[in-house]
Amino acid sequence: MNIGDTVKLIKKDYPSVSISRIRFLEKEGLIKPKRSKGGTRSFSDKDIIRIKKILDLQENQFYSLKAIKNNPQLLTTNSSNSKIVIREYSKHDALKKAGLKEDDFYELIDYKYEQNKEIYTQQDVDRFSSLAYLFSLGLGVKNLSVIKSMSDRGVGFFETYFQISDNDPEEIKIAIDKFSEIVGSYILEDL
Numbered sequence: 001m002n003i004g005d006t007v008k009l010i011k012k013d014y015p016s017v018s019i020s021r022i023r024f025l026e027k028e029g030l031i032k033p034k035r036s037k038g039g040t041r042s043f044s045d046k047d048i049i050r051i052k053k054i055l056d057l058q059e060n061q062f063y064s065l066k067a068i069k070n071n072p073q074l075l076t077t078n079s080s081n082s083k084i085v086i087r088e089y090s091k092h093d094a095l096k097k098a099g100l101k102e103d104d105f106y107e108l109i110d111y112k113y114e115q116n117k118e119i120y121t122q123q124d125v126d127r128f129s130s131l132a133y134l135f136s137l138g139l140g141v142k143n144l145s146v147i148k149s150m151s152d153r154g155v156g157f158f159e160t161y162f163q164i165s166d167n168d169p170e171e172i173k174i175a176i177d178k179f180s181e182i183v184g185s186y187i188l189e190d191l
Contacts (some may be wrong), residue, residue, distance in 0.1 A: 003033075006043040006051070014055040022051065028069065030054055050075060062097045064090070087121065094120035098128030100135075107141045113148075 001009070003019055010017045025031045026041075031050055033041040043051075053075055057063040066088075068074055089097065095105055108114040108131065117124075134144075 001043045001048075003041050003043065006048060010048065010051060010055070013052060014059065016059065017051075017055060025051065025054060028065065030065075030069065030075075062093065064093050089120040089122075089125060091116070091120060094125050094128060098125050098132055100128040100132040104131070104135055104141065108144075111141050111144070113141065113144055 003022060007017055007019050007022060022031070026033065031047055031054075033043045033047050035041060054068060057068050057074055058065065063074065091105075095102060105114060105128070109116055
C-alpha cells in the first residue's frame with residue numbers, strides 16, 4: 001500500500017496522521033517500509049500496525065517520541081500497560097502526563113513551590129500528578145502552605161523522635177507512611 005492510501009486507512013483511527021508525519025517516523029527510524037526500485041514506499045499490514053501503535057503511545061498514553069525511541073519494548077509488547085521509566089520529560093510532556101494545568105504550574109512557581117526547569121524527572125511528574133489531584137478537589141496553591149507546614153513539622157518530629165541514624169530504615173519508613181495517612185485523613189476529612 002502506498003503512503004497516501006496508508007494515511008487514509010490510519011486517519012480513520014488517528015485523524016492527526018499525515019503523509020509528512022509518516023515520513024518523519026521513517027526518518028526517525030521508527031518504521032522501515034519497503035521501497036520499490038523507483039523509491040516508492042510500500043507499507044505492509046505490519047507497518048500499519050506499528051504506525052498505529054506509535055500514534056497510540058503518543059496521543060493516548062502521552063509518551064514522547066524520544067521515550068518511544070529509547071524504549072523499543074513499548075512497540076513490541078501487546079500490553080498497553082507496559083511499565084517503563086522515562087528519565088526525562090519536557091515541561092509540556094510532564095504537565096500533560098500529570099494532568100496539571102499550565103496556569104496552576106506557573107502559580108506554583110510564583111509561590112516558590114516549583115521551579116521552571118529544562119528537564120523534568122518521573123519524580124516531578126508524580127508530584128505534579130498529586131498536585132493536580134489536590135487542585136481537582138478544590139484546593140489551590142494558597143492552601144499548600146498549610147500542607148507544607150504540616151509536612152515540615154512531621155519530618156522534624158520523626159528526625160527528633162527516632163534519631164534516624166540509630167534505627168531501622170524500614171521501621172522509619174512505616175512510621176512516616178502511617179503519619180502521612182493520618183495527616184491525609186485529617187486534611188481530606190473536611191472536604
